[in-house]
Amino acid sequence: MTADAPAAAAAEAPAAAAAAASAASAASAASEAPAGDPATAPGQRRVGLAALLPYLRAHRGTIAVVGALSLAGAAASLAQPLLTRAVLDGMSAARPVAGLVAVLVALVLGAAALGGLRDYLLQRTAEGVVLGTRRRLAGHLLRLPIAEYDRRRTGDLLSRVGSDTTLLRAVVTSGLFEVVTGAVMVLGAAGAMVLLDPVLFGVTLLGVAAGVGFAVAFAHRMRDLARTAQERIGEMTSAVERAISAVRTIRAARAERREADTIGASAGQAYAAGLRVARVQAFVGPVSTVTIQGAFLLVLGVGGARVAADVITVGDLVAFVMLLFFLVLPLGQAVHAYAQLQTGLGALQRIEEVLAVPVEGAADRPAPVRHTTAPTWPSTAGGAPAAVEFDRVDFHYPGGPPVLREVSFTVPAGTRTALVGPSGAGKSTLLALVERFYDVTGGTLRLGGVDVRDLPRDALRARLGYVEQSAPVLAGTLRENLLISAPDATDGRLRAVLDEVNLGHLAERAPEGLAVQVGEGGVLLSGGERQRLAIARALLAGPPVLLLDEPTSNLDARNEAALRRAIDAVAVRRTLLIVAHRLSTVVDADQIVVLDGGRVAATGTHDELTVTSPLYRELATHQLLVT
Template sequence: MTVDDRRVGLAALLPYLRAHRGTLAVVGALSLAGAAASLGQPLLTREALDRVGAHRPAAGLIGVLITLVVLGAALGGLRDYLLQRTAEGLVLGTRRRLAGHLLRLPIAEYDRRRTGDLLSRVGADTTLLRAVVTSGLFETVTGAIMVAAAATAMLLLDPVLFGVTLAGVAVGVGFALTVARRVRGMARRAQERIGEMTSAVERALSAARTIRAARAEDRETAAVGASAEAAYAAGLRVARVQAWVGPVSTISIQGAFLLVLAVGGARVAGGAISVGDLVAFVMYLFFLVLPLGQAVHAYTQLQTGLGALQRIEEMLAVPLEGAADRPAGDGPVPAGPAALEFDRVSFGYPGGTPVLHEVSFTVPAGSRTALVGPSGAGKSTLLALVERFYEVSAGSLRLDGVDVRELPRDALRARLGYVEQEAPVLAGTLRANLLITAPTATEAQLLAALDEVNLGHLATRSEQGLDVQVGEGGVLLSGGERQRLAIARALLAGPPVLLLDEPTSNLDARNEAALRRAIDAVAQRRTLLIVAHRLATVVDADQIVVLDSGRVVAVGTHDELTAGNDLYRELAAHQLLVG
């Protein structure tokens, strides 16, 4: 049974609260002390009234009563601060844990989930955990303590009035608890709708230029609006159910209060109890119904928070990438170029049709191998398999004779430099983007890496130097600059194997020539596997692997393939511009 189809209970909260158990113990002690100070007030009030009625001094009791009121308020304020601080700490810890988990999920999870929904789990869902601690868990517990203590005192003061109170309050509490149990599932569905709305907004904002150019603002606004309306409707259903709690609780509480006054007045008139007893009982009634109302509300909040916790636990239950990997060794990464060998490799994306069919070829150490073929032939997929973003379905892929599945992913990726086809650039500075692969690199090394791909001007065209901003997704750079920055980033790590996915696709002739010179320089000390987009990239390759529909149809040099392979000859005639 997965977290998706089971309800998460209070026990699931314990790991989250364990780190804060010291503070929570102090909060519990403060709650008990505050409750004791509050519960002592009705008894002191009764005694003061009885003394005044008997014309005896009561100034001392009144002073003690005032002290208890002030002390109870101070203890309550300190408790609330510590509780809020604990709740913020819990949210912080949960966000760190969840973000770290999301960043280590298998790539296939990103393929099947929407980014906006994942963002919603880190943002909106974790925020609801604050209410679980503040107005949920502890108000439920402290409210229960107050109710139990007040009920005991009321029973001792007058069992008859206590029975009247119990009958009136039981109706409202029973209804409220029934409603609260319904809230959790509805709240979880409301959070899911919020996740879908966040996904719709993220989708629209990430393609803002495309949408603007297509004059599709109104359509996308309508799509986001539809998601927002669904979230609104789901939230309204929760609010509609919760709205019944207040009126029914108020009616039951006010009814109980009026009954107590009526029956209590009659019992005072009949001499069964004193005026002091009745006043003390009414004060305890407030200590009963107010915490009871808070506890019912807190229980409802707790159910809402547990619905959000279920969504958080659902993600934390997804196994991490490499969870079954062997532990990485302590030895250094082997130096020098490495050989790659594809041995009858087959692969299909989860839930999709097979992409590769018994692909076999070898990339000798220190060589340059180019992959060419029509769009959809499986070229980029081969690079993803080398990186172990996905596991091969059949066959084996070996690095220096060792099956990559036998290598821990960290150890494997330490030997690989990978430049994606889209060449993503992270929002932030030029320096931060370069340091992703080499966090200890010096400024001189960063500048040298930029010069190697003809990007030295980026660090000199602004007074900020390497600290110049590149914009969201590198929007302040040209397409070619983004691609070369990604390549510089890979080169900076100095890996023995470089995987380049169409490295020159966005470059003009001048920058393509500069990049080819850089590739020529690094090829002397590295193994290169390049998905080729242009003919100029492949003509100097040691070997070219021609793929078609997920199969290897030819392997050879440019001259050999031009003379002996029709598909390659056709691709070369069109300058390999096949995507």
């Protein structure tokens, strides 16, 4: 390596610090957690460098190689000023220097080769850290309790997987190793400078220490500033995600300008956060530049005087200036690395906050015997086997009012039970409790005679097929949507289950067959087709109990009739628990449970309830099912 102009070298450290500050603002793209999120709770524990160790452990072999290459490269670089001094002194004394020049060239080339290999391994390690973190975080997010999704914004969770993990790359490539190798370079250069001329080194130390100390003091603020910038940009990301996910509603309501103004306000907050970082950058950079350039000029002045006084040689001064370059450049890189570390640790804290949330099932109560086989169906009082039993079940959401109170009823195996009642009566909540999306807060819920809290969740859900009210369809192909519940199903099985719910035409009307695209959210399908596709998806796993939440919501009469036929077909040899607003779809149910205000108001068949339940008769009258 050869020395550049002293002024350029002097500018390197503050410029690096300035670049770090700018990058902390521009590259940050995470999101703000909603109010009450522990991620923003006052006094939240700040993570330190020790929190990085688990992320680096899998790459410790490569990291050791990178460390060795860094030390070898530093040694090769530090030897160059001393060889340059020997060449200059040899030329002054008319001694042959060809051998020294060859060694110097070899050192330059060797240092460059070592640096290139080190940088590649370091980049590969950084990408590996990001990949591993994203996999770990994505897997954790998909296992969080449903209550966490209820209170967090989607944009916040997405940004932690995307932009927050990206910031870890800079921690590895520009953070840890630049600090370590920079320390080696600084110590080596400082030692050589002391040997060359202690007086000049003292002059250098005064100027450099002042400039770097000032820069480090302000770089420490980058962590909080960068975190704030991440949160503001993330808030904007969440606003964009919210608007795009409801773009049809926004267009229909002619609310584009209002939503754009909301996003613009979030963008303005991100802009303000970026300006705060820029102000620190603008203040640190010039002061550090003046301080360190002053040190260079002082070294040149004092060094020139000492050469003139024959205290040191020209070769000594040139070597000293080159060593000063090797001292200042790593210091600048260290300041840059320190800022990157602060930014990365801010992102890491957001990642760790999500990973610290216990996954679903982590707090499950221990059971004396874990049920890994299928539950048996005990007999009900009437002699029929019981599939699902609600025994004095209470439930409330955390911090909320009671949703269910003393709910008791039994779903006999192989029968069809309908849940009806006014909106907000707790019907959909009952299905969520069966699936253990939430746990009961009182009473007992049993599947096949076993408390669902004593069943492993996988074993429980293997017995259940669940179709949500919104019947979500994932972007992709028809085949991909069906394989979610049964990844090993053959095309023949997929076509059979489509025929079972009267959807065989979806694979027949397009040349792509099962590979036909269904669009984002199933937009290329009708509402009835989305509902029946969701049922087909649930049926593929062959569950004995099927939970249907409002399967006929928002369907016209023709699609409702088609869905009723599909339900009749799949009801054979299965237990159905159906939430329904349209009583026409459940009038022939074996049992109808009427809910009101979170309580069971009545139980019976359609004909019985029209006589015994005023609420059911009112609902049936409004839907013209009775007169």
